[in-house]
Amino acid sequence: MTQTDDRPLTDDSDRPLSTTRPGLTDDEAAALREISTRVLWLSTAIVDAANRNRPNPSGVKVGGHQASSASMVDIMVALWFHELTHEDRVSVKPHASPVLHAINYLLGDLDPKYLRTLREKGGLQSYPSRIKDPDTVDFSTGSVGIGATASLWAAMSLRYLRSRSAAAPAAGRFVSLLGDAELDEGAIWEAIADPAVSSMGELLWIVDLNRQSLDRVVPDIQIRRLQGMFAAAGWQVITLKWGRLISELFELPGGEELRLRLEAMPNEEYQRMLRVDSSQIADRILDGGGSDRLRALVGGLEPSRLAAAIRDLGGHDLGLLTDTYGSAATDRPTVVFAYTIKGRGLPTEGHPNNHSALLTEAQMHDLAERCGTSLEDPWRSFGADSAPGRLCSTRSELLRRPPLRPVPEVAVPTSLGHPYRKPTSTQAALGRLLADIPRDAPDLAPYIVTCSPDVASSTNLGGWINKTGVWSIADRRDWFADDTERILKWSEVPTGQHIELGIAEVNLVGLLGELGATWSRWGHRLIPIGTLYDPFVSRALEPWSYGIYAGGQSILVGTPSGVTLAPEGGAHQSITTPSIGLEQPACTAWEPAFAQDLEWTFLHAMAQVGIPGGTSAYFRLSTRPVDPDLARLPEEPALLERRRLQAVAGGYRLTDHDPASEQVTLVGMGAIMPEVVQAAQILQNLGIAAGVVCLTSADLVFRSFQQRGERRPGTGGNIVDMLFPQPHPTPLVTVLDGHPHTLSFLAGARGDRIRCLGVTEFGQSSSLADAYALHGIDAGSIVDAALSLLGR
Incomplete structure (x- = not known):
């Protein structure tokens, strides 16, 4: 019945779970069962109301997942109404969102007006969303596999906070509820294989093993492989296959044969048996065979009792579930494989x-009658004096979370004031910037945490790491300290500010998303890089984007980026x-060319992270050294500040002649700027006045372009009009070390060729x-494009 990784993975290891915690009393079990029945009804009715009672003039299917919700009901009721504390955080599988909303409603955390609004504007989201749903949702899910791993990265983020601050919140459990088909996702296995995870005893994953995915019944052979993979990663593995009712039958004469027969059934045969009278x-159990003892056992049972027995799986036994949750290991993560039936009770x-x-x-009316409610009054709650009503009230108080502390204000300087006199790359400039912050901005430094997937040194984080150390859950001896x-x-210490991950970019962005959500989850600001x-x-794009959607900044x-990394190959x-980067919502994309621009824009981006209304950022940097003199920085302080403001707005003009005198404008971004400046000089020698525009963010310039004529304020300002003055249309040549369509929108700024x-x-x-010439982004190609536009 249960299985832990302390015993061999054999069929005869499934036995009742031992626990030192007292089990449920009969009254507690009865109250939980009443609540479970009501949650089954409510979750089904939420989907029903969205599809059957709502006007739908478009004819587009609203949808929902009644069966997927039903298999999760007992698992979730046992958690919320018996186990969780206000310190715990839970990720709920996407298709069980109606169960979460039903539970929140019974706990007083959801206004009943929302129960009819699933998948409606301003209502309950299709899948749990911590940003958009009106009730308590700890993790946004919906992207299969990503939401489940989010709890793991949130646990690591809290560990990081607690290792650095005594004021950090208390640590609770981090629970993931996921479907068995979700374990097909590679993100799951990348996450559990991270070396730090095996010591995180606050992790509890519960797999809804209903053995169905969207299109098929999942082969039963999967379970052994999955158990072994978690065990190999250092997890405690518990399997809840059968409930206590049918386990009692297994102890009777013929019971062991019954168990073996049921467990030998293919999933398809077992589920077909659920559908017959x-x-x-x-x-069907005997299938023309079986011993006399087995025949006597199943033949002697009332059909209704036998039908109930074969449905008595571990994931539907509330007492077994509560005992299991309470006995999970605390020195390592635990995964519980809870066998369930998809559509249980429907x-x-x-x-x-x-x-x-x-x-x-008609089926809804029948279900309402069995659940003790009605379709005419579907949102009926429990009486305050009833046992389930009292339990709901008690659990509501226990789960109430303290108010979130205000996010601390952090002074982020606009510049560190160090000149860049020698050719340097933007990647090297980032390394210098971070290494200088502990000295030049000591109040800012404690909020910064860097991460990388085994590329810290090759992305120039070495200076920062030398000053702040590498974070680890516990001290690790540095055997090369005397080298x-x-x-x-x-130096790996609990106070370090760099977190090194294995070669797994999905893990990197998963952790970044949760480090970037600590301000809204616990009121502690971090600036993760x-x-x-x-x-x-x-x-890493999909989980990175999903982390931003979930509120991570x-x-x-x-x-390094682009074909500028020429020797490395295609x-x-x-x-x-x-x-x-330009297309990613809630994120600003930057590609500065010069070290000074990198410093200005990066500090600006840091100021936007970890605050209400903040935003993420993506920087595309290069290892190509660029001469800072090409930037023609003004020396006069007021003009230098003007240049900084233009850089953080999206770009500036490198040429200072009157735009009215220009015959062509060259627009460059990033590492390609030396070729753009060189091309302008060649054109100048030919007697052609060429303006030069240096973009730091095509993203912000595009926003400026888009907000023209809008009545609501945007974030792009009027930078597009400053760079491309309306009265002076001029042919444009745009150049970047990336796909050319990125800057093609500039044709619409003034209607230029x-x-x-x-x-x-x-x-x-x-x-x-050779790389630049091969792709037509060298100075000669830029000059040729300009001359072609001018008809020369």
Whole structure:
């Protein structure tokens, strides 16, 4: 019946769980069962109301998941109404969102007016959303696998907070409720394989093992493999296959044979047995065979009792569930495989096509009668003096969370004031900036935490790490501390401010999202900065985007980028990332060319992270050294500040002549700026006045372009009109080390003729000059494009 990883993974290891905590009393069990029955009804009615009673002139299906919710009801009721404290945080599988809302309603955390609003504007979201739902939701889910791992990264984030501050919140459990089909996602296995995870005893994952996915019944052989994979990663593994009712039958003569017969059934055969009349179940179990003892056992049971027994799975036994939750290990993470029936208690129970099936009106009436309620008054709650009503009230008080503390104000300087006199890359400038902050901005430094997937040194975080240390759950001895030839000091201590992950970009952005949510989850601000190789931004894109959707604010640095990384070859030359950054909601994309621009824009981005109304940022940086003199920085303080303001608004003009005199305007962004400046000089030698615009953020310039004529304020300001004055239309040549369509919108700024240069093909290993020439972004190609636009 249960199985832990202290015993072999064999069929005869399933036995009742021992626990030192007293089990449920009969009265407690009865109250929980009443609540469970009501939650089954409410979750089903929430989906029903969205589909059957709401006007739908578009004809587009509203949808919902009654069967997927039903299999989770007992698992969730046992948690919320017996186990959880206000310190715990729970990630709920996407398709069980109606169960969460039903529970929150019974706990007084959801106004009843929302119960009819599933998937409606301003109502309950299709899947749990901590930002958009009106009730308490701890983690946004919906992207399969990502929401489940979020609890793991949140636990690590809280550990980080607690290791650095005595004022950090108390640590509770971090629970993930996930479907068995969700374990197909690679993000799950990348997360549990991280070395730090095996010691995190606050993690409790509960797998709803209903053995169905959207299209199919999942093969039963999966469970052994999954158990072994979690155990190999250091997790305690508990399996709840059978409930206590049928386990009593297993102890009778013929019971062991009954157990073996049921467990030998393919999932499809077992679920087909759930669909037949109860009078046929015994014959299906015997299937023309079986011993005399087995025949006597199943033949001697009332059909209704036998039907109840075969449905008595561990994930539906409330007492077994509460005992299991209370006995989970605290020195390592625990996963509970709880066998359930998809659609448990509904007419669609166990049907292979029940995933999105909706009950008919007649079926809803029948369900209401069985649940002690009515379709006419579907949102009936318990009486205050009833046992379940009292339990709801008691649990509501116990689960009430203290008010969130105000997010601390942190002074982020606009500049550190150090001049950049030698050619340097933006990647190196980032390393210098971070290394200087502990000295130049000591009040800001404690809020910064950096992360990388085994690329900290190669993304120039070495200076920062030397000053702040590497964070670990416990002190680790540095065996190279006395090595005088070592440059990078890898001191792993609980007070470090850099978190190193394995080569798993999905883990990086998962952790970034949760580090970036501590301000809204616990009232403790962090400014998380993650560095990875820019070509792998695409690999991390979906979980990164989902973390931003869930409210995580962070800074992602992709470096080095583009075909500028010429010798590395095409596999490491990122092309699409500039437009990815521009298109990502709740995030500002930056690609500065010069070290000073990097400093200004990065400090500006840091000021926006970890605050109400804040935003994430994506920086695309390069290892190409660029001469700072090309930026032509003004020396006069007022003009220098003006340049800074333009840089953080999205760009500035490098040429200072009157735009009215320009014959062509060259627009560059990022590492390609030396070629743009060189092309302008060549054109000047040909007697052609070429203006030069240096963009730091195509994203902000696009927003400025989009907000023209809007009645509501935007965030782009009027930078597009400053860069491209309306009275002076001029042909444009845009250039960047990325896909050219990123800057193609500039044609609409004034209606200019335009040529967009960039990278549209996979690259190859080469020199820098050869790479630029190969892709047509060298100075000669820029000059040729300008002359073509001018008809020369």
